[in-house]
Amino acid sequence: MPNSPLIIAELSGNHGGSLDKALRMVDQSADAGADMVKIQTYKPETMTVKGLDTRFEISNGLWRGYRLHDLYESAMTPWDWHKKLSERALANGIPLFSSPFDETAVQFLEDEINPPLYKIASFELNHFPLLRAVAQTRKPVIASTGVSSEKMIKQALDCLREEGCPSVTLLHCVSEYPANPEDFCLHEMPNLKRLFDTDFGLSDHSSGHLIAVAATSLGAGVIEKHFSLDREVESIDGAFSMLPEEFKEMVHAVRLTKVALGQVGREKKISAEAAFFKRSILVSQLVHVGETLSVKNLRIARPGDGLCPSKWDSVLGKKAVRTLPVGHPLSTHDFK
Structure with missing residues (x-):
């Protein structure tokens, strides 16, 4: 990786349905020091069905009261924005990639922006048809492990590797929004390499940059944080996302931590x-x-x-x- 840790700005649905805002998010994430910018590629109908019973209603947390279909309809990044966003990222000197959520999204991304890698979201690691489609692109994969057991992670890795994926980086993750620091158990993060023979990193939904700095000190090769221009209600993940200045401070802290760690074997x-x-x-x-x-x-x-x-x-x-x-x-x- 060009930088270590590789710092990713996740835009998610914080554009609030405005292409102009999404483009400014790309600009400002680059200005704040992101190495890559990430979006999400799905449609409401590929995420859920329009069930009418209470099982399809979110009962607690940040999105309480939303029905699943309505949430994804509000948060999705329109597919006709992808090329514009990718071109804007490249104009800023950083690549854009995405988390696809089904096989049609993978094919669309290949045809539309040809991303350099793919991200598998925590809740999709058991979605084997998706894993196979991603692996068959022969591109590197970053995968979050927030809701997966060791057994499921191993099965997912076997699937990816058997279908041609050249490399996988597993991200330690707490799939709560926002995540509490006491739930991270960061000492477990380096075990991902020992258990699964992969590089490892952090997908961080906590407030501030403390967890990102701690993960850097433990050897994380990737840091992913949500990015937003504001915390208005239209910025769907704004409550646990970093504003531009906060993201910039995190980048500085992570880079300084990496410098302070030095290299193993290097004499003081x-x-x-x-x-x-x-x-x-x-x-x-x-x-x-x-x-x-x-x-x-x-x-x-x-x-x-x-x-x-x-x-x-x-x-x-x-x-x-x-x-x-x-x-x-x-x-x-x-x-x-």
Whole structure:
């Protein structure tokens, strides 16, 4: 991946039905530092059916009171926007890709924007016809694991790999909107690599960027966060999405965390400025040639440009081979 972590701005339905707003979201997510921008590709009729009983009504949470068909009708990104959004993203120097939700969406995306990869949403990881269609494009896949057991994740991976998917990155995810920090159990995230031999990352629906930074410190290769220009009611996921300045702050924090982690095996460098304030063995009283070095004429003090204090015991009792003025940084050439 070009950057690690790869930071993805998920636009979802936060465009509120306005193409102009969706295009501005693409612009501002790029300005905020996103490496990629993601949308969702579905139609209400490919997500649910128009059931009339209460099973099709959302009873709690952010979208309480919506019927499933009505929610997806409000939140969908019109298919005739996709090419415009993709072109705008490329004009900003970042690619756009999507989460398809059925096989027709995959074929549409291939024909319309030819995305560089695909995302499988948490709730779709058991949708094997979709997985097969995505895998057959021979493109990399990012898949969220929020509502899947280890058994189901393994079955989904087997399906993707058998159908030709070249690589899969699994995203640790809490499929609540918004997600609470105490529910993340982030120490489990690196186990995705051990259990499934994949790269791993985070799909984050929590507020703020604390979880994203913590995931970075644990080795996440992907960070996905929802992005919005506002938190108006028309921005369907606005309550748990980041505003442009918040997203920019997250990008900075994640990048700085990655820099602070450094590379395994890389030796820590101590600058001359920092070393200046270390202690070393200095001459504290004028020493003449042949004079014995002792606690009376040496001291462990700052700055740190003399012999290391760990040599103190081996220095005491030695004879000076030259005159040593007060403040002189003792070296091995000064005594025998």
